[in-house]
Amino acid sequence: MWCRLERRSACLTLTDFSPAMCGRLRSVPDARVVRCDAARLPLGAASFGTVVANHMLYHLDDPDAALAEFARVLRRCAGRSAGCQRRSSRRGYGWMVASGSGSTRC
Incomplete structure (x- = not known):
């Protein structure tokens, strides 16, 4: 999908904890790749x-x-979106709906 977008107005940052996956993500054109823990993102607030x-x-x-x-x-x-495989994984997704537009697909 990213390859089809007009990039003048969009930036893509991809994150993963795995060095191997970050290596694969680097093949995505014009994307910034950051290896990090999802619970401690090295990214600015409201960015x-x-x-x-x-x-x-x-x-x-x-x-x-x-x-x-x-x-x-x-x-x-x-915007925010999270996908999960089973309904029991929905725990904690209330912030997405409570704080504005968002979707959870299970």
């Missing part, structure tokens, strides 16, 4: 218009900490 956490929260030791970090780096009224 992103959208955060997408797709099928990853259930891999974390502390998904609530990651959700707090996502909220911290999002600008007010920003």
Whole structure:
């Protein structure tokens, strides 16, 4: 999808904890890749218009900490989306709806 967008008005930052996955992500044209822990993002507060956490929260030791970090780096009224594989993984997603437009797909 990123390859089809007009990039003059968009920036893409991809993050992952795995060095191997970060290596693969570096093949995405014009994307910034940051190796980091989702619970401790080395990114500025209110610096992103959208955060997408797709099928990853259930891999974390502390998904609530990651959700707090996502909220911290999002600008007010920003977009947010998280995908998970099962309804029991929805725990903690209330911030997405309570803080503005967002979607959780399970």
